[in-house]
Amino acid sequence: MHTSFTGPPAADTHPTPATAEELERHKAAITRLGNELRALVEAAVRTAATPDTLHRVAEGVRHVTGQLTGRRRARADIPEVDEFPAGTRIYSPVTGAGSPLAPPLRVTPTDDGLIGHCTLGIAHEGPPGYGHGGMSAMLLDELMGRACAAAGAPGLTISLQMRYHRPVPLETPLRILARVTGTDHRKSFVTGSITTEADPATDLVTAEGVFVAPDPRRVRALFPGLTADGDPAGG
Numbered sequence: 625m626h627t628s629f630t631g632p633p634a635a636d637t638h639p640t641p642a643t644a645e646e647l648e649r650h651k652a653a654i655t656r657l658g659n660e661l662r663a664l665v666e667a668a669v670r671t672a673a674t675p676d677t678l679h680r681v682a683e684g685v686r687h688v689t690g691q692l693t694g695r696r697r698a699r700a701d702i703p704e705v706d707e708f709p710a711g712t713r714i715y716s717p718v719t720g721a722g723s724p725l726a727p728p729l730r731v732t733p734t735d736d737g738l739i740g741h742c743t744l745g746i747a748h749e750g751p752p753g754y755g756h757g758g759m760s761a762m763l764l765d766e767l768m769g770r771a772c773a774a775a776g777a778p779g780l781t782i783s784l785q786m787r788y789h790r791p792v793p794l795e796t797p798l799r800i801l802a803r804v805t806g807t808d809h810r811k812s813f814v815t816g817s818i819t820t821e822a823d824p825a826t827d828l829v830t831a832e833g834v835f836v837a838p839d840p841r842r843v844r845a846l847f848p849g850l851t852a853d854g855d856p857a858g859g
């Protein structure tokens with residue numbers, strides 16, 4: 625049951641889990657809306673439409689937004705369609721198919737870490753024609769964090785050191801790598817890089833990060849949306 629979207633859950637009750645089929649149907653709908661929103665964002669930052677047209681479209685968008693603001697999840701809720709902390713987060717601003725902010729980055733495992741694929745659009749522009757440096761940091765932070773989770777030690781970033789070697793071209797398929805290189809108690813040390821798909825030997829951006837798995841006694845306070853067994857409470 626999608627308690628996050630159907631109203632507040634009764635206190636101290638565990639929501640009935642949705643069937644796999646219901647979850648897939650919900651994910652497909654979220655993804656479809658995400659795709660349309662990404663197309664809208666890209667069109668909005670590219671358009672040469674007149675001010676009159678922009679005003680008319682803004683009215684239309686306001687009307688559409690009004691259709692989605694009735695029932696909402698609370699700030700710390702973890703949507704039931706999510707696989708937190710190790711898997712897909714559907715509204716992640718980096719990997720989330722449902723987020724218009726996300727390119728989105730598609731993540732798959734490698735022998736020793738994770739690989740991500742995405743293409744940045746004009747909405748992610750920094751210098752004309754190239755990706756925003758903050759976008760590169762966001763891509764790497766997410767993939768490096770996911771690499772920790774994939775290695776069994778999900779954690780939060782406590783440091784991320786970026787090196788920007790060459791500008792990252794827009795509208796060009798990119799390849800992002802992340803790998804855990806060592807651990808020390810709750811700390812994981814991680815490296816990452818961004819190249820184009822066409823030239824994977826030339827690093828455009830590299831990063832070194834440290835991630836810390838929170839003290840288990842603090843997890844519940846940090847993430848109140850998790851149930852005692854570590855699963856999303858679904859709202």
Ligand SMILES: CCCCC/C=C\C/C=C\C/C=C\C/C=C\CCCC(=O)SCCNC(=O)CCNC(=O)[C@H](O)C(C)(C)COP(=O)(O)OP(=O)(O)OC[C@H]1O[C@@H](n2cnc3c(N)ncnc32)[C@H](O)[C@@H]1OP(=O)(O)O
Binds near residue numbers: 768780
């Ligand atoms: C079912 C379990 C679920 C657990 C889930 C855990 C994480 C899940 C989150 C995401 C994972 C999922 C997918 C990954 C995808 C994306 C990644 C996105 C990455 C981000 O977008 S993330 C946002 C930005 N990130 C922050 O918002 C962190 C703010 N931070 C804190 O919330 C605390 O910092 C915390 C909780 C991390 C640790 O707190 P704590 O109390 O558990 O640990 P404690 O203080 O004992 O430190 C232990 C050792 O880390 C050192 N240490 C700690 N913090 C340090 C710091 N800031 N600088 C330098 N060293 C630091 C200490 O010095 C000590 O080191 P030493 O032992 O050597 O002295």
